[in-house]
Amino acid sequence: MCGFVGFIDWAGIPSDAEQWVSRMASAITHRGPDDQGIWLDLPKGIALGHRRLSIVDLSPMGHQPMESSCGRWVIAFNGEIYNHELLRKELEANGWSNGWRGHSDTEVLLAAISLYGVHEALKKCVGMFAFALWHRESRTLFMARDRLGEKPLYYGWLGNTLVFASEMAALYQHPHWKGDINRDALALMMRHNYIPAPYSIFRNVSKLRPGHMLTLTCGSRESKIECYWDAASIAATGQASTFQGSPEEVVDRLEYLLRQSLSGQMMADVPLGAFLSGGVDSSTVVALMQSMSTQPVRTFSIGFNEEGYNEAVHAKAVATHLGTAHTELYVSPKEALDVIPQLPKLYSEPFSDSSQIPTFLVSKLARQDVTVSLSGDGGDELFSGYSRYAISEQLWGRLSMLPRTIRSAGAAAIHAVKPSVWDSALALPLKLAPSRYRFKNPGDKLHKLASVLALRSEDDVYRQLVSHWQDPSKIVPGAIEPPTMLTGLENGPALPDFVHRMMYLDLMSYLPDDILVKVDRASMGVSLESRVPLLDHRIVEFAWTLPTAILRREGQSKWPLRQVLYRYVPRTLIERPKMGFGIPIDHWLRGSLRAWGEELLDETKLRADGFFNAELVRKAWQEHQSGERNWQYLLWDVLAFQAWHTHYRDVV
Secondary structure (H helix, E strand, O other), X not given: OEEEEEEEOOOOOOOOHHHHHHHHHHOOHHHOEOEEEEXXXXXXXXXXXXXXXXXXXXXXXXXXXXXXXXXXXXXXXEEEEOOHHHHHHHHHHOOOOOOOOOOOHHHHHHHHHHHHOHHHHHHHOXXXXXXEEEEOOOOEEEEEEOOOOOOOOEEEEEOOEEEEEOOHHHHOOOOOOOOOEOHHHHHHHHHHOOOOOOOOOEOOEEEOOOOEEEEEOOOOOOOEEEEOOOHHHHHHHHHHOOOOOOHHHHHHHHHHHHHHHHHHHOOOOOOEEEEOOOOHHHHHHHHHHHHOOOOOOEEEEEEEOOOOOOOHHHHHHHHHHHOOEEEEEEEOHHHHHOOHHHHHHHOOOOOOOOOHHHHHHHHHHHHOOOOEEEOOOOHHHHXXXXXXXXXXXXXXXXXXXXXXXXXXXXXXXXXXXXXXXXXXXXXXXXXXXXXXXXXXXXXXXXXXXXXXXXXXXXXXXXXXXOOOOOOHHXXXXXXXXXXXXXXXXXXXXXXXXXHHHHHHHHHHHHHHHHHHHHHHHHHHOOOOEEEOHHHOHHHHHHHOOOXXXXXXXXXXXXXXXXXXXXXXXXXXXXXOOOOOOOOOHHHHXXXXXXXXHHHHOOHHHHHHHOOOOHHHHHHHHHHHHHOOXXXXXXXXXXXXXXXXXXXXXXXX
């Protein structure tokens, strides 16, 4: 796990370019504290910089940027190729005779590129990665990102110079840097709490989308971007030809694929462990890891003393049953709040998923003992775990049969009662309900349901369910939301049901642009490599062959994954309401964070900055403070941008 930076100017770069690229690389030292490397070709106009976190081959033979043994290629690489040992054997069997300098996966990747070409090498790689690759003879730059988007890659033009980096903060250090805030992208952030690819907070900077490769040839400003792993085709093909085995065979196949993934992802030359929340996804990963290990797996979880936010007790029970070497830390409100000033630097682009705070804290805890930690991310998107899938499947199908006038009237009736009143009224019924229906904040969920009732189509339902500010153009005046995966950025696959369409959209946007951004920046902020075994592309491709009847068999979400887990952990330790990895932001904004929020949301400041509708923001803030409404997520979106923008002005 590492980070890289670079720039290219076809007219050539000046003699002090080494200082430029060094400053850029130093801005992401946290991604690679073990080593720094620079490679330059001044007349040909290319500069590459690299920061190394040594994971595989700790020797100097893993130093980057790395030249191929044939001398034609130079690469700056971030990530891990989990099947590099098998690839090495395959290369040798196919005639690779240039020898090996070390045993790093980067060297194997370069050899595969030299022998097979870039496209074919990418298809053979199992892993997470982003890289910048230079072909010295043709003066061609290739940049690629892994299939699911675990590793980041930003790029953009500064005049005649193309700059690129693993994190936005590195771009600020280029002497030609000029950032123009993209108000349209800010509107997307207000809707989603993240900025979806290919957009960024700056007009002149883009994110390379997952599964894509960019090619820039000598003398050109027009890059070619192509998809080398087509998720739409995989989803459509999988659902058109579903797995024909029995439910038991589905579970057997899934366990085989999980073990195959873990056999690669548990390999490292440094200490390795896993995050454990006690939920289905992380517990499955840890259970299989422990079954494959001769020593207790190191597991990590954090807890909060606030009721409704503490999963640590469940994680500890699972760890005890499996016999892992478990470490837990109960975090005080002050410790959590102390993270907030660090967020603008950790997330060098504005980002407002508040679970970034516990993710950073558990990463910091793990880094005390390990350099690599595996997580359970991806299970919800692949195996239909989110509550919004159940809502659409169980409710929209029935509600849509009612006339829209009746649904609108029902929505008005629900909205007429404040969420806090609903919370009180439903407290006793929810205690008596089955565990899977004991939702937190039922009043807010009812109001969100009410906003769905009057909608016209399934696509409108999904967009409503994933939106924070329902009309971002009102909160960001003058903004026009550009097309995203939800609104026609590209044609989606033909899928048989609404649940799978939502899963596809989450796979293409919410997963890479929110979940994986959150994990990457939080873990790399403490120089910890995070690996996501559920996102092995072979598991993803298998998951897309499963019909909804299997994914939600017996009325349970993530049925196949649960069945694998129940081979190792009793159901009683797992079956409980889905909690999520959250923190009590709503309470903190009325308490410990109130002064911080007041400063950032000062009406004079809001009007002077000119990004937000100050009147709407202040109204939401006042309603939240009074307890009339719970606007925690909407306000956190605005606060995250305000904090980031304040930090940005200080560092640029």
